[in-house]
Amino acid sequence: MSGQLSTADSIKVEYYLQRADTLYEMSDYDSLPYLYLEALSYFRQSGNRMMEAQCLFRMAEYYRIISDIKNAELYLSRGEECIDESMPGYAESFADWYYIRGKILSSKGNYREALQNIQMAVEIQNPENLRMNARYMNFIGNIYSYMGDLDSAFIFYQKSFDLINAFTDEPAIEKAWYYMNVSQIYKERGEYDKVLEYLHKNIQVYNDIYGEDFQELCSSYLNLANYYTSTGSFDSASYYLDFAEIFIHNDSLSLYNRIPILFTYKGTLEYFLGNYIEAKNNYNQALQAAIKVYGSDHPNLRVYYNNYANCLKATGDYNNALINYQKSLESS
Structure with a gap:
């Protein structure tokens, strides 16, 4: 009643x-x-x-x-x-x-x-709800990024940033999202100085709002690790991967979907170091974790199958490499 x-x-x-x-x-x-x-x-x-x-x-x-x-x-x-x-x-x-x-x-x-x-x-x-509209613009940017349209993604990330700045001068989670997302666009464009600058801005906003134990810092550290791997600073990459792994171990539910990324970046680091067996094992763990996160027929699996296939090829396992290249193609 x-x-x-x-x-x-x-x-x-x-x-x-x-x-x-x-x-x-x-x-x-x-x-x-x-x-x-x-x-x-x-x-x-x-x-x-x-x-x-x-x-x-x-x-x-x-x-x-x-x-x-x-x-x-x-x-x-x-x-x-x-x-x-x-x-x-x-x-x-x-x-x-x-x-x-x-x-x-x-x-x-x-x-x-x-x-x-x-x-x-x-x-x-309501257009006067600046914060909610900033979140919409951010997610539209995410979708364009997922589709590979980085120019459109950048436009909507900037719209989101403008809206949240109109809403508040204080640190805000939406500003941290902006710095993170734009850093990844700069990475794809090869503008590595800006990648590092924007990742540090992202971390600063997170720390200002929630402190150094905030779970989303896991993504920041993962992206820092990937940046340092890409620029050949392997010790720094390993350092930030260890940081990110601690976050995941401490909160595996909230950070469940970061597990495939963690193992991917660990695999990439080992691959650059020439440790192909270790890289293969990490890429396989990334693939299995991604299947759990996304399901068995999601387009995001393409990159995981491709990474694994590359390592299989590097270790001379050509038959299984071909099988996984085919699965990568089928996931596209």
């Missing part, structure tokens, strides 16, 4: 949501299901369908983050069923739906459809 929440229950559910949303911003995901499901129970009891939908959307995002796409789609669908066009806040809630759906589609490698969904979120969202 639905009804109004008591004052005590209202305080409790507000605490659950505030704590969950704060942990989400900190990339600390372990407690999210408990907190969101507790809040969901209260909103169902009170008959607040809009907030029920928001809790379901948050659960969908949680499952997307941990690469459980089946449950992500299930919770997103349940949230959609809660939304009624007559509800106050309908437009903003549907913008959330499009945004999360776009992220789920991107996780599946359906980049064109993902882009369409994020663009729908942009059209629906």
